[in-house]
Amino acid sequence: xxxxxxxxxxxAPPPARIIGAGPVLLWGITSAERLRRSLARAGVxxxxxxxGGDPAGPVILVRADxxxxxxxxxRLVKQPGTLLVADSGQAVAAHATAGQAGEALQALxxxxxxxxxxxxxxxxxxxxxxxxxxxxxxxxxxPPYLLRLTEAGLPAIERRMFAxxxxxxxxxxxxxxxxRPAQMVTKWCAVAGITPNQxxxxxxxxxxxxxxxxxxxxxxxxxxxAWPMTFLDxxxxxxxxxxxxxxxxxxxxxxxxxxxxxxxxxxxxxxGLAHVGMPLAQFDLVLAVIAGGYVLQRIGEAVFITxxxxxxxxxxxxxxxxxxxxxxxxxxxxxxxVAMIFGRPDLGILAVAVWTALSLAVHAAQIxxxxxxxxxxxxxxWLSQ
Numbered sequence: 001x002x003x004x005x006x007x008x009x010x011x012a013p014p015p016a017r018i019i020g021a022g023p024v025l026l027w028g029i030t031s032a033e034r035l036r037r038s039l040a041r042a043g044v045x046x047x048x049x050x051x052g053g054d055p056a057g058p059v060i061l062v063r064a065d066x067x068x069x070x071x072x073x074x075r076l077v078k079q080p081g082t083l084l085v086a087d088s089g090q091a092v093a094a095h096a097t098a099g100q101a102g103e104a105l106q107a108l109x110x111x112x113x114x115x116x117x118x119x120x121x122x123x124x125x126x127x128x129x130x131x132x133x134x135x136x137x138x139x140x141x142x143p144p145y146l147l148r149l150t151e152a153g154l155p156a157i158e159r160r161m162f163a164x165x166x167x168x169x170x171x172x173x174x175x176x177x178x179x180r181p182a183q184m185v186t187k188w189c190a191v192a193g194i195t196p197n198q199x200x201x202x203x204x205x206x207x208x209x210x211x212x213x214x215x216x217x218x219x220x221x222x223x224x225x226a227w228p229m230t231f232l233d234x235x236x237x238x239x240x241x242x243x244x245x246x247x248x249x250x251x252x253x254x255x256x257x258x259x260x261x262x263x264x265x266x267x268x269x270x271x272g273l274a275h276v277g278m279p280l281a282q283f284d285l286v287l288a289v290i291a292g293g294y295v296l297q298r299i300g301e302a303v304f305i306t307x308x309x310x311x312x313x314x315x316x317x318x319x320x321x322x323x324x325x326x327x328x329x330x331x332x333x334x335x336x337x338v339a340m341i342f343g344r345p346d347l348g349i350l351a352v353a354v355w356t357a358l359s360l361a362v363h364a365a366q367i368x369x370x371x372x373x374x375x376x377x378x379x380x381x382w383l384s385q
Contacts, residue, residue: 013077014058014095015046019108022064022149027158027190027242031064031149037244038070042077055101061108062093067157069144069164070244071131083107083122084130086146094122141383142168158242162186165241168383169313169320173330178234185231186238196240197247200254203232207261214268217275219345223337226265230330233258259298262329263291269336269349278346286353293327293356300363308370312363314381319366327352327359 016039022031036047044060055061060077062068066086076084076095083104084093096104100122107122127146145164147157162183167174189199206229213222236254240246267287273279280286304312313323325331332352339348373379 013042013044014060015048016044016060016062017048017055018062018064019105020064022066024149024151024154026067026149026154026161027187028193029190029243031067034244035062035064035068035073038068038073039077041070041244042074044077055096055105057098057101058096059101059104060093060095061104063108065149066092067145067147067149067161068093069127069131069146070241071144072127072146075131079123079130081123082130083124084146085124085126086148087126092146096122158187159183161242162238165238169311169323171326171328171330172324173230173334174234175324178231182231182234182238185235186242189235189239190243194239196236196243196245197250197253199232199236199239200250200257203229203236204257206232207257207265211261211264211268214265214272217272219269219272219276219336219340222269222272223333223340226333227337230333258329262332263294265329266290266332266349266352269345273346273349276345280346280349286350289353290349290356293353293360297327297356297360297363300360300367304367304370307367308374308379310379310381312366312370314383315366315370315379317382320382322362326362327356331355 018032018035024031026034039047039060039062058080062073072084072093076082076093080095080097081100082095083091085091091104091107091110094100094104094108104122127144131144142164145160147153147160149157162179166179206225210222210225210229213219213225233254236250240250267290270280270283270287301312304310304315308315313319332355335351335355336345336348339345339351370379
């Protein structure tokens with residue numbers, strides 16, 4: 001199909017054309033390849049060669065010497081008649097209708113913003129106007145990035161891209177401890193051609209290793225497997241986002257492991273206590289509190305989403321802050337690690353049980369508060385305000 005011809009399947013986005021070249025590699029791939037992946041994720045089925053002649057119909061145009069947050073491409077594809085301009089006023093991408101294609105191509109080729117003339121004038125927007133600053137999927141408020149690609153600016157660009165891949169509301173270890181080392185390992189994996197699913201597979205092996213070691217009472221060795229697993233759990237998601245290689249299978253693979261394994265770790269820890277001469281007198285009760293509390297917390301989160309249309313942890317500022325320490329895997333591992341430092345793994349698992357019960361109570365209160373708050377209107381995340 002020639003550029004500017006018929007769009008093919010009804011309702012499908014028009015063909016795209018990548019303008020210029022971006023020889024600097026981003027996370028191990030060229031800018032053009034990254035744009036192809038981003039366009040494909042947005043439903044664009046054809047990327048025509050740059051030397052395809054003047055477009056005679058609808059076309060999506062993007063410059064390869066700029067780095068686009070994926071959300072910008074997603075929104076641009078859905079908004080015909082739009083010209084995306086950088087803060088400097090330079091035109092960097094466009095979704096042009098048939099009557100705007102020539103004007104859009106000239107604007108991107110010269111780098112100047114198109115003039116607002118004629119009935120078919122392009123609507124000029126900047127990145128914030130196109131995509132906003134609130135990212136519900138990543139639970140944070142952060143403007144989308146649009147950066148000029150240069151060799152000198154590459155370290156800062158990749159730092160910004162990595163920050164853009166990070167969830168804003170998560171536990172304190174993931175938020176404050178893992179970012180710097182995770183960026184280095186993510187870059188190494190990207191350059192080496194290691195896929196997110198391969199990283200997830202390694203983390204799954206560590207899940208089994210930690211379980212077996214906890215079960216036998218080798219608590220320090222188990223923690224030595226558990227903590228790297230949590231680190232790789234950060235790396236695989238970031239690697240998928242910065243390289244635009246996420247998939248439905250990868251999402252299920254990663255989140256399925258995250259959802260299932262924590263209560264099995266705590267159960268194995270409890271069994272392991274007998275191997276070190278510290279059997280729990282109330283084994284069944286403690287296990288019921290930990291496992292039952294974990295399941296009920298997850299159910300409560302699903303209920304909140306179903307009832308109020310958002311995740312529990314992004315409703316109010318308090319909810320986001322409590323997510324830092326709520327009884328999930330990483331905060332519980334902190335309790336167990338501190339207990340091991342003092343030589344009391346039995347007190348560590350009891351602390352996990354108590355904290356699980358308290359966290360469950362907080363989440364139950366959040367649901368009740370949500371029901372009352374909804375009487376005054378739909379709930380809205382503090383991050384979107």
